[in-house]
Amino acid sequence: MTCFAPVSVVLSAFEEGDSVAETVVSVQSATVRPREILVVDDGSTDGCCARTWPPWIRVVRQDHVGIAAARNLGARAAQQPVIVFLDAHCTVDPQWLAPLVAMLDREPDALVGPAVCDGEDPRFVGCGAEIVGPLLTYRWRPLTSAGGEVGLIPGGCLAVIRDRFLAQGGFAPFTGYGLEDVELALRWWRLGRPQLGVPDSVVLHRFRRLPPYPVDHQAWLQNVLxxxxxxxxxxxxxxxxxxxxxxxxxxxxxxxxxxxxWVPAHSRLLATEARTVTAYLERWAPSAFGMLSVDPLQCPDPP
Structure with a gap:
């Protein structure tokens, strides 16, 4: 029997083809369904969001800015107390939603995320991540049954209480793709709030070797800086x-x-800091800034 959770699932999409509809079908077919699905069209030109959707699915549109802006637009438009940001190329387990909501019931100040399986090979599973390089790249942490605190919740599937997310300004005003989840993780840590992996929730993510659009390397680099x-x-x-x-x-x-x-924003972060960045880096990026052999022709693929 299907039941509904007080959740808005926000799917941001740019040139996603049929993946948007496939992800919506997966979410709608789960045993526990969100009360609302918001599809945010980030200026797509391939018609991926121009479909006849059921009445309980809302589509909001913006000119192409990037994933952070699209997700913030979805968060502002959402009408449920819990938001789950989900990439538009995922397949969810039938029971995926209930453990995320249950964790937020216990830890309402947390960012929470599921165990994520590689769509090419579901044997490879991670839950949460940690920073591993000076460009703020991250690596998935191995799945453990205990779950618990992690260094960051990758943005491919991230759940949060809507009011708390919006009160902290949402994702940073980045353009293009990349780093919005890393910046949020650092900010959330400094506020003294937890980031928790929830291994009982499972999402299959199709990691792509190449995105279906040209990569704006300058926008990505600006987000790093x-x-x-x-x-x-x-x-x-x-x-x-x-x-x-x-x-x-x-x-x-x-x-x-x-x-x-950036200087006033830096000062505001210092003024509200409950935990230091140094403590974060010691715990969640212990060797990241000694790894300086970077290939200038490569950068992390956007989601």
Whole structure:
């Protein structure tokens, strides 16, 4: 018997083809269903969101800005107390939603995320992640039955209480793709709030070798630099900037970011800090900033 949870699932989509509809079918076929599904069309040109949807699915649209802006738009439009941000190329387990909601009932200040299986080979499963490199790249943590605190909840599936998320400004105003989940993880830690893996919830994610759109490397690099300026202490900031400097887009990217009002934002973070970034890095990125052998022709693929 299907039951409903007080959840808005927010699917952000850009040039996703049939994957959007397939993900919606998966969510709607689960034993526990959200009361609302919001499809956010981030300026797609392939018609992936231009379908005849059931009346309980809402579509909101914006010009193409990127995943952070799309998810923030969905969060503002959502009408349920819990938001689950879900990539539009996922298949969910029939019971995936209930453990996430139950964890937020116990820990309403938390960010929570499921166990995520590789769509190409479901034997590979991770739950939460930790930072492993100076470009703030991360690695999935091995699945354990105990769950518990993790370094960050990757944005492919992330659940949070809507009011708490919006009260903290949502995702940072990044463009393009990448780093919005890393920046949120650092900010959430500094607020003293938990980030929890929930292995009883399972989502299959189709990791793509190449995204179905051109990658804007400059936008990605600007997101790295924004996150670094806001959060990283001196030695780690220098390591990150050095790694960024090896990319051809670095001069333009760093000029754009330094022209933004990042100093007041940095000061506000310090004023509200309950836990230090240094403590975060010691626990969740212990070796990340010694790894400086970066190939300038490569960067992490967007979701």
């Amino acid at each position: 924004r996150t670094a300026l806001l959060h990283l202490p001196g030695p780690c900031l220098r390591a990150c900037v050095l790694a960024c400097s090896r990319f051809p887009a670095f001069p333009t990217a760093v000029s754009a970011v330094l022209a933004e009002p």
